[in-house]
Amino acid sequence: MDPTAPNSGDPNGVAAAAAATAPTNTTVTLPAFTLRDVPRLPSAAADDGNATRIPNPISRHPYFHPPPTFYISDGDVSLRHAFFDLASSTPAPLVAYRRAGPRRELAVDPARGARAALVTCGGLCPGLNTVLRELVVGLQELYGVRDVFGVAAGYRGFYGPDDDHVRLDPAAVDDWHKKGGTVLKTTRGGFDLNKIVDGIVARGYTQVYAIGGDGTMRGAVAIFEEFKRRGLNISITGIPKTVDNDIGIIDRSFGFQTAVEIAQQAIDAAHVEAVSAVNGIGLVKLMGRSTGHIALHATLSSRDVDCCLIPEVDFYLEGKGGLFDFLYERIKLKGHAVVVVAEGAGQKLIPRTDDQKREQDESGNIVFLDVGPWLKSELGKWWKKEHPSELFTVKYIDPTYMIRAVPANATDNLYCTLLAHSAIHGIMAGFTGFVPGPINGNYSYIPLEDVAVAKNPVDVNDHKWAWVRSVTNQPDFLNTPAK
Numbered sequence: 001m002d003p004t005a006p007n008s009g010d011p012n013g014v015a016a017a018a019a020a021t022a023p024t025n026t027t028v029t030l031p032a033f034t035l036r037d038v039p040r041l042p043s044a045a046a047d048d049g050n051a052t053r054i055p056n057p058i059s060r061h062p063y064f065h066p067p068p069t070f071y072i073s074d075g076d077v078s079l080r081h082a083f084f085d086l087a088s089s090t091p092a093p094l095v096a097y098r099r100a101g102p103r104r105e106l107a108v109d110p111a112r113g114a115r116a117a118l119v120t121c122g123g124l125c126p127g128l129n130t131v132l133r134e135l136v137v138g139l140q141e142l143y144g145v146r147d148v149f150g151v152a153a154g155y156r157g158f159y160g161p162d163d164d165h166v167r168l169d170p171a172a173v174d175d176w177h178k179k180g181g182t183v184l185k186t187t188r189g190g191f192d193l194n195k196i197v198d199g200i201v202a203r204g205y206t207q208v209y210a211i212g213g214d215g216t217m218r219g220a221v222a223i224f225e226e227f228k229r230r231g232l233n234i235s236i237t238g239i240p241k242t243v244d245n246d247i248g249i250i251d252r253s254f255g256f257q258t259a260v261e262i263a264q265q266a267i268d269a270a271h272v273e274a275v276s277a278v279n280g281i282g283l284v285k286l287m288g289r290s291t292g293h294i295a296l297h298a299t300l301s302s303r304d305v306d307c308c309l310i311p312e313v314d315f316y317l318e319g320k321g322g323l324f325d326f327l328y329e330r331i332k333l334k335g336h337a338v339v340v341v342a343e344g345a346g347q348k349l350i351p352r353t354d355d356q357k358r359e360q361d362e363s364g365n366i367v368f369l370d371v372g373p374w375l376k377s378e379l380g381k382w383w384k385k386e387h388p389s390e391l392f393t394v395k396y397i398d399p400t401y402m403i404r405a406v407p408a409n410a411t412d413n414l415y416c417t418l419l420a421h422s423a424i425h426g427i428m429a430g431f432t433g434f435v436p437g438p439i440n441g442n443y444s445y446i447p448l449e450d451v452a453v454a455k456n457p458v459d460v461n462d463h464k465w466a467w468v469r470s471v472t473n474q475p476d477f478l479n480t481p482a483k
């Protein structure tokens with residue numbers, strides 16, 4: 001199914017024309033939508049009448065009696081886009097996803113043979129341990145799955161020694177939500193598809209919960225495809241994690257808000273340092289390999305920032321309209337300035353050797369040069385050259401790992417819990433190859449293959465970036481840089 005195929009719900013733009021001219025309170029029919037459904041486990045998809053159907057054990061809970069609205073019906077969907085231009089004669093195709101949540105009937109028997117494997121991959125992110133905790137507790141206490149295992153050190157743990165597979169229960173994970181990092185440990189690289197799937201089969205896992213970023217999602221797609229190729233009745237879900245908030249389709253990723261909150265402390269410190277110096281600049285580097293969401297949100301929350309540099313916007317240093325002239329003018333105006341730079345910003349400007357151009361981490365991600373010290377040094381050299389008789393100080397703060405190594409804040413903790421439970425409910429419903437995540441606040445099931453390729457760059461044409469520009473009054477860097 002092609003989610004981007006034009007739909008035929010309103011080919012003549014009738015609804016659009018009606019909306020454009022209609023008085024208020026007129027009913028307008030939206031175009032038809034496409035349901036991007038998620039795959040089913042073979043045992044759940046059998047159409048010979050033998051598909052597994054088990055009453056949800058939550059209905060037998062001794063204390064909690066689910067009201068009728070508790071269960072999600074087969075027809076429940078959520079729309080990807082929450083707002084529409086009714087005046088448009090070419091309305092964008094609408095896409096819907098299945099709503100996440102518990103089903104009245106399960107397609108997996110949690111009490112017989114269910115064996116879950118949890119794994120964390122990629123970089124750290126606040127809330128990883130909360131997701132793990134809630135998966136364990138939800139699997140055992142909501143559904144009665146007895147065999148739950150943590151797989152150590154990322155995907156490579158699947159083909160690691162027995163010690164890499166640790167049995168988990170609610171008592172073992174009780175306080176994990178209070179810890180930063182991942183108790184299971186994480187790694188990059190080591191993605192050997194056959195060895196991983198062989199390891200999953202050899203240990204009898206029937207459900208895999210892979211928590212990670214875009215790379216982890218691409219790995220999960222490959223594992224899902226291999227399960228299908230081998231005809232295995234094993235389900236897999238990818239739980240999206242990225243402190244950079246660079247995963248598309250979902251509203252935001254867990255841990256992001258916590259990271260923005262911690263980043264405030266660095267910006268506050270940079271501001272104090274800058275204000276307390278003569279002609280002081282506070283420079284803060286924040287995470288954000290290919291997207292500037294952390295820098296952008298930290299800038300908007302702080303209001304002390306004079307310039308926010310993100311990977312999505314090219315900038316230049318010297319000449320009219322450049323960064324350094326702007327900072328000089330700002331210092332003349334206020335006596336100080338604060339700059340926030342995302343780690344992926346300005347990479348094209350930093351000179352690098354051929355070896356550096358080729359450098360990759362174990363997962364194949366390009367290794368970036370450190371924009372913070374480079375910017376500090378270039379700024380210092382420029383000031384000395386252009387304004388040798390004026391005092392000047394740059395204080396550089398790099399809180400990189402501090403903002404992602406902390407435990408999740410309350411909002412992210414709640415989010416992690418809902419994500420983990422959504423993942424379990426989906427697996428129990430017989431879904432596989434899916435990602436749970438909030439879309440316009442509604443938890444939904446999205447095909448893994450869609451999430452694996454969906455990026456989430458900062459939209460520099462939207463209101464949020466315009467707001468940054470109006471808060472900082474920084475240059476747009478559209479002039480031709482001086483040679």
Ligand SMILES: Nc1ncnc2c1ncn2[C@@H]1O[C@H](COP(=O)(O)OP(=O)(O)OP(=O)(O)O)[C@@H](O)[C@H]1O
Binds near residue numbers: 188
């Ligand atoms: N295209 C791919 N196919 C299969 N596996 C992949 C692919 N890309 C990455 N992986 C594997 O997924 C795991 C995690 O990837 P990566 O280190 O890029 O982190 P990530 O999940 O993107 O998280 P982060 O947001 O921290 O970068 C690694 O084991 C890596 O080998």
Ligand SMILES: O=P(O)(O)OC[C@H]1O[C@](O)(CO)[C@@H](O)[C@@H]1O
Binds near residue numbers: 122123124213242287
């Ligand atoms: O040093 P590590 O663990 O490879 O992670 C660094 C990367 O991980 C991220 O936090 C998430 O992708 C990036 O912002 C950063 O470039």
Ligand SMILES: [Mg+2]
Binds near residue numbers: 122
């Ligand atoms: Mg990644």
